[in-house]
Amino acid sequence: MKSQGELTQAIHYLKLALPEMSKRNIPTTPQNYAVWYEYIAGNNGALRKEIDSLIKKGADFSGKINSSLYQKHIEGNSLSAVDSIRTEVRKIINDLLQQFSSSSDGLAGYGEVLERFSENIESADDVDSIRFLVTELVNQTKEQEQRTRDMQSSLQKMAEEIQSLKGEVEKLNMTATTDGLTKVANRRFFDDELINACTHCHRNHLPLSLLILDIDHFKNFNDEHGHLTGDKVLKFVATIIKKHFKGKDTVARFGGEEFAVILPETEYDDALIIAEKVRQRIAKQNLTDSQDNKTLGSITISIGVARFRGTESTDNLVHRADECLYAAKRQGRNQVIGEKSISTVF
Ligand SMILES: Nc1nc2c(ncn2[C@@H]2O[C@H](COP(=O)(O)OP(=O)(O)OP(=O)(O)O)[C@@H](O)[C@H]2O)c(=O)[nH]1
Numbered sequence: 001m002k003s004q005g006e007l008t009q010a011i012h013y014l015k016l017a018l019p020e021m022s023k024r025n026i027p028t029t030p031q032n033y034a035v036w037y038e039y040i041a042g043n044n045g046a047l048r049k050e051i052d053s054l055i056k057k058g059a060d061f062s063g064k065i066n067s068s069l070y071q072k073h074i075e076g077n078s079l080s081a082v083d084s085i086r087t088e089v090r091k092i093i094n095d096l097l098q099q100f101s102s103s104s105d106g107l108a109g110y111g112e113v114l115e116r117f118s119e120n121i122e123s124a125d126d127v128d129s130i131r132f133l134v135t136e137l138v139n140q141t142k143e144q145e146q147r148t149r150d151m152q153s154s155l156q157k158m159a160e161e162i163q164s165l166k167g168e169v170e171k172l173n174m175t176a177t178t179d180g181l182t183k184v185a186n187r188r189f190f191d192d193e194l195i196n197a198c199t200h201c202h203r204n205h206l207p208l209s210l211l212i213l214d215i216d217h218f219k220n221f222n223d224e225h226g227h228l229t230g231d232k233v234l235k236f237v238a239t240i241i242k243k244h245f246k247g248k249d250t251v252a253r254f255g256g257e258e259f260a261v262i263l264p265e266t267e268y269d270d271a272l273i274i275a276e277k278v279r280q281r282i283a284k285q286n287l288t289d290s291q292d293n294k295t296l297g298s299i300t301i302s303i304g305v306a307r308f309r310g311t312e313s314t315d316n317l318v319h320r321a322d323e324c325l326y327a328a329k330r331q332g333r334n335q336v337i338g339e340k341s342i343s344t345v346f
Pocket residue numbers: 181214215216217218219220222226227228229230231234255256257329333
C-alpha cells in the first residue's frame with residue numbers, strides 16, 4: 001500500500017531527527033527541529049550539503065550554528081516545512097480511512113462466516129459434523145477478535161502520531177510568523193500582511209494607516225541596565241502596544257527595537273490619536289525590574305504615521321512612515337509625527 005509506505009517514511013524522518021539532535025546536544029526548539037527534520041528528509045540539498053560538511057569538520061552544533069542554518073535554509077521556506085508536515089498529517093488521515101475500509105471488509109467477511117455457519121448447521125446431521133462446524137466458528141471468531149485488537153492498537157498509534165504532528169505544525173506555524181522574544185508578529189508575517197491589507201483596502205476603497213514605533217535611546221538603556229533587562233523592556237513595550245490594537249490590526253516587531261502596526265480600515269486621523277495614546281501610556285510607566293525590585297525609570301517611544309495612498313507600493317508606504325519616525329527623532333523624540341505634519345515632500 002503506497003500511502004502506508006510514505007506515511008511510515010514520514011514518521012520515520014520525524015523520529016530520526018530527535019536522536020540526531022540529542023547526539024549533538026542541540027536543544028529541541030521548533031526551529032532546530034525544523035532544521036534537522038529537513039536534513040533527515042534530504043529534500044533541501046543545500047542544507048544537507050552544509051550540515052554534512054559541518055559534521056565532517058567536527059562543528060559544535062550546540063550553539064548558534066543551528067539558528068544560522070535555520071535563517072539561511074529554512075526561514076524563507078518555513079511555510080513549505082509546515083506544508084510538508086501538513087501533507088504527512090493528510091497521509092495519516094488517508095491511511096486511517098483505508099484501515100477503516102479494510103476493517104469493514106473484515107467485518108463483512110465475518111458476517112459471511114456466520115451466514116455459512118447457520119446454513120451448514122441446518123444440514124448437519126451428526127455430532128461430529130456439528131462439533132467440526134462449532135470448532136471452525138470458534139477459530140474464525142478468535143481470528144476476528146485478533147483483527148479487531150490489531151485495528152484498535154493501530155488506530156491508537158495513529159491517533160498519537162496525529163496528535164504529535166499537529167503539535168509540530170502549530171509550533172512551526174508559530175515560529176514562521178511570530179517574534180520569539182515579544183510574541184508579536186515577525187517581520188516576515190508583517191511584510192505579507194501589509195501586502196494583503198493594502199490590496200484589500202485598495203480594492204474596497206477603504207483607508208489604511210501604518211505606524212512605525214521605535215524606543216528612544218534604547219542603546220543607552222541597554223548600556224546602563226544590560227541587554228537582558230532591555231529584552232524585558234521590549235516585551236513590555238510589545239504588550240502595551242498589543243493592548244491598544246485589536247481586530248484586524250497587526251502588531252509586529254519590525255526590527256531590533258522597532259515595532260510596526262498595520263491599521264486596515266482606519267482613517268489617518270484616528271491612527272494619529274491612537275498612536276498618541278500608546279506614546280503617553282508608555283512614557284508614564286515607571287519601570288521596575290521584578291527580579292531585584294530595582295527602579296529603572298521610564299522610557300519613551302517615537303512614532304511615525306503614514307496613510308496608504310491606494311496606488312503605491314507597500315515599500316513606499318513603509319518608507320513614508322519611516323521618514324515620519326525619523327522626523328520625530330530629529331525633533332526631540334517622545335512624539336508622534338504624521339506625514340501631514342512634516343514639510344518634506346516624499
Ligand atoms: N535588549 C535588546 N536590545 C536590542 C535588541 N534589538 C536591538 N537592540 C538594541 O537597540 C539599540 C538600538 O540603538 P540605536 O539604533 O542606536 O538607537 P537608540 O539608541 O534607540 O537611539 P534612537 O533610536 O535614535 O533614539 C542597540 O543598542 C541594539 O543593541 C534586542 O532584541 N534586545
